[in-house]
Amino acid sequence: MSNITFYSGEQFPLEMHKVRIVQKLNLPKVEDRLTAMEEAGFNTFLLKNENVFMDMLTDSGVNAMSDRQQAAMMQADDSYAGSATFTRLENKLEEIFGTKYFLPTHQGRASENIISQVLVKPNTIVPMNYHFTTSKAHITLNGGRVEEVFTDEALNLYSDAPFKGNMDIDKLNTLIEKEGAEKIAYVRMEAGTNLIGGQPFSLANLKEVRQVCDANDLLLVLDASLLADNLHFIKTREAAYKEASIRDITREITDLADITYFSARKLGNARGGAICTNNEEMYMAMREYITLYEGFLTYGGMSVREMEAIAVGLEETMDEEMINQGPEFIAFMTEELQKRGVPVITPAGGLGCHIDARAFVPHIEQADYPAGALAAAIYIASGARGMERGTMSEQRNEDGSELLANMELVRMAMPRRVFTLSQVKYVVDRIAWLYDNRELIEGIEFVEEPNVLRFFFGRLQAKSDWPERLAAKFREDFGDSL
């Protein structure tokens, strides 16, 4: 928690900013929430935002911008080629990451497409601390295979291990020995590991990964999309860096990577993407793909206004009081839910608060998508939308059978500096009610199932009339309340 001490002895996050522009929210009645969920095919991605009270689907592209970011957007240079905006962002990236070459992309997965097209050959392997959906999809599309090399702590939902995003060095060495270094396309480390609850890696671990890469002549690719949270955790959890500045920690991290890429929808608090490197050969190889898939080299599919905002956003990310806002709100929500008995991932990570759906609704089989059903139920109970991060987010095996996820999570993302503490308390209250009525929640099944990234547009239905019964119980318990 923040280093502010309160007279009362309580501890809670304190907003280190004030609100200057607001957006009105709509909290529909529970009956309307039920209808909206049915119309959305029990997929929170398909809800219309006008029916959503707290949009906790993601922290991607929905973080609050600062006055300085908005001001910088006004000076954007629209020229197709040679834009001054590009130079400003390039310089900022060089200053912060120490990287000479910058390739702009329209978002994180576009960077992954280009990196995978250049580095992943059929039958190669990409070891990583944990996969992300889009990273895995691009590697697989190019004929590669993902090997997850996480530590024994990573999948332990209730833990006090500070760095569950670490890579297991022994397993990495064993994998390289078994498969041969020539089969490894590159090693990928993801900051603030998304799918296991926004869990960080330590700098000590990243250094060890680098040593293994050096010993085997392998490239190290860093996914820095969730770097801001990871920086906060290194500063607050890794003793050796307690006194280090965020800027110095950042530089130590990026100096260890051959390629750093990110989604600027997360890092930089705007919208876009980037690939940064000091490796000229890699840069030249990837450059061609930018003009093919993204846009000219000085904007790469991004709006120049967003590029200006990213440059300022990156600078602001070097401020501990700015990047602590996300993790401290998440820690607050996690602790408040824990106090009410709700099973949540610990320690609290970055990105959002993660609810353990298997423990919340243990009566729902994994093939009936417990996390998907819980995400739908949370919306019906609260008007807040989170995201399924479990079996629904996986792709079926080649034989058509379900690939059961390691974890069944509902992620309640915490867009940075967007919600007030009372809104967080509201959603905690409704989830606590839902937990006390959890036996009402049952499974869901696909009625329309896309082959790739099915969780984005797949449509499902409830396997019984449980949503109606849940809404009726809400009405019974809450009277006229929204």
Ligand code: F0G
């Ligand atoms: N890498 C990580 C670690 C991510 O979390 C994301 C996006 C991407 C890459 C892809 O970036 O969306 O700009 O194309 N995560 C979003 C999320 C979608 O909601 O977690 P993108």
